[in-house]
Amino acid sequence: xxxxxxxxxxxxxxxxxxxxxxxxxxxxxxxxxxxxxxxxxxxxxxxxxxxxxxxxxxxxxxxxxxxxxxxxxxxxxxxxxxxxxxxxxxxxxxxxxxxxxxxxxxxxxxxxxxxxxxxx
Amino acid sequence: xxxxxxxxxxxxxxxxxxxxxxxxxxxxxxxxxxxxxxxxxxxxxxxxxxxxxxxxxxxxxxxxxxxxxxxxxxxxxxxxxxxxxxxxxxxxxxxxxxxxxxxxxxx
Numbered sequence: 484x485x486x487x488x489x490x491x492x493x494x495x496x497x498x499x500x501x502x503x504x505x506x507x508x509x510x511x512x513x514x515x516x517x518x519x520x521x522x523x524x525x526x527x528x529x530x531x532x533x534x535x536x537x538x539x540x541x542x543x544x545x546x547x548x549x550x551x552x553x554x555x556x557x558x559x560x561x562x563x564x565x566x567x568x569x570x571x572x573x574x575x576x577x578x579x580x581x582x583x584x585x586x587x588x589x590x591x592x593x594x595x596x597x598x599x600x601x602x603x
Numbered sequence: 604x605x606x607x608x609x610x611x612x613x614x615x616x617x618x619x620x621x622x623x624x625x626x627x628x629x630x631x632x633x634x635x636x637x638x639x640x641x642x643x644x645x646x647x648x649x650x651x652x653x654x655x656x657x658x659x660x661x662x663x664x665x666x667x668x669x670x671x672x673x674x675x676x677x678x679x680x681x682x683x684x685x686x687x688x689x690x691x692x693x694x695x696x697x698x699x700x701x702x703x704x705x706x707x708x709x710x
Binding site: 520522530531532535543546589591596 | 604635637639641646647648649653656658690694697698699700701702704
């Protein structure tokens with residue numbers, strides 16, 4: 484059974500760097516074809532894809548946020564970490580991580596999400 | 604960057620109705636399109652991938668069609684559990700984009 488869980492600070496100050504961790508079980512990020520992505524959702528708004536990392540360490544970023552994002556993986560800990568620099572109140576959102584398999588290229592299993600508020 | 608436009612934004616329907624949601628891509632994405640259902644306070648749930656393949660465990664009243672730039676999600680007979688917000692999501696040129704969502708409400 485695949486599960487994912489997001490963790491990180493609930494409150495971040497403007498201009499700070501956000502670090503979120505996705506801890507997963509039931510699969511390995513060393514298995515060919517597997518990926519883990521990050522998606523966010525501001526309150527009452529639509530989903531927004533942020534970043535994706537594959538089993539082979541290939542990485543993809545949203546073009547509009549690429550300069551602020553870094554995604555990494557720690558296969559020994561079954562974790563994927565997303566950092567976002569220069570946080571702004573408009574970045575207030577629920578942040579989700581999700582499992583992906585390249586054959587479908589869809590996010591088939593999602594974490595519960597973690598709410599991050601950016602405020603001074 | 605490929606933009607996705609969903610219509611309508613809100614849809615009011617009754618139990619048993621046939622419901623269709625449309626998603627248009629700003630450029631061709633072949634069949635690299637997925638549909639998700641999201642209920643308030645919950646994570647999205649994958650319904651369909653590759654435009655028309657039903658995810659395991661999803662009821663057969665859900666179906667998807669289309670290719671290129673125009674896609675549809677159809678619910679053949681709306682059930683109480685289907686009132687939710689639906690999102691399309693494309694994969695093209697190593698990037699991904701979600702549509703703005705369609706909220707299906709009770710009429």
